[in-house]
Amino acid sequence: MDRDAVNSRIGWARAALHRQGFAGIRLPGKVRMGAWSMLARFQTDQGAVWLKYVRGAYRQEPALTAFVHRLAPDLVPELLASDDALACWLVRDVGARFAMHMAQARGPALMAMIDHHAALQAATLECGDELRRLGAKDLRPQNYPRYLDDLLHAEEVLAQDGVGAETVAALARAMDPLRRVAMALVALNPPQTLVHMDLRLTNLKQGAHGLRIIDWGDGGVGPAFLDPVPLYSELDLGGVASEPLKARQVSHWQSGGDPRDLARAQSLCRIVFPLLYAHGLVHSRPSREETLRAGFSGYLRGYLDIFLRRLTTYY
Helix, strand or coil, rough: CCCHHHHHHHHHHHHHHHHCCCCEECCCCCEECCEEEEEEEEEEEEEEEEEEEECHCCHHHHHHHHHHHHCCCCCCCCEEEECCCCCCCCCCCCCEECCCCCHHHHHHHHHHHHHHHHHHHHCCCHHHHHEEEHCCCCCHHHHHHHHHHHCCCCCHHCCCCCCCHHHHHHHHHCCHHHHHHHHHHHHCCCEEEEEEECHHHHEEEEEEEECEEEECCCEEEEEEEHCCCCHHHHHHHHHCCCHHHHHHHHCHHHCCCCCCHHHHHHHHHHHHHHHHHHHHHHHHHCCCHHHHHHHCCCCHHHHHHHHHHHHHCCC
16 A cells, blocks of 8 residues: 555544544554554544554455444444545554463453353344345355365465465365265254454453454354354464363353254364365455565465365364
């Protein structure tokens, strides 16, 4: 993004804050430019506010953020303003990054997050059509073979991102086992809810009033247990047992089915999650853009390799 484009969004944000009664607005000293987004922090008389711009694949993020904030204002940041033409929006600051070294707070805080997030998901059980109209991805199990087929036909992007012929051949062989996983999930009929799809430590913020979940641009509607697969993986890799959190999550849905079936659905969601995330990288995110190539290479390949390794536990 060039300087004029950045300045136009900074100017829009300042004007939007003035219209909403904010005062003492200090322009951001630094603008953070990432592969997917631009972030800038304004200080105001009402606390910090973040300006966010994300490339066109995530234009639905402000609408989804506003929707889930209405359902869970204590868990999701408040959207203050958005502009479709500029593809940017403003949200209130919700705190600093949730640090892994917070040994005293980590267990209770994450347990509370699981509880609140499950309650949010339960509130969206009847909202699938509305969420899809807002741009949420359709992550119902019957679609998973089609997602794999989409990936196999994205030959140019797979090659660009370092996915070799051996991995592509393995993905083609994975179609039948994936169909069995999808059929098993359909038969188990786990609750179909809003899922964040990128619920990991970097998207949890620790503020004065507890944890908040940010970055809802990957949000979809599908089996509830697709969340928070990335968090469980991070905890396991960090030497922190994720099993208590998984059991806590299943306990929230016991009134809707046999706990053994729910736990099985949870395990199957762990298998398919990296495939669904990889599909998003190719078909939702701007992976073809020249400026992203250096940072993107290997990221997609890693998720596909994880999917194939996990799928071997099923067949």
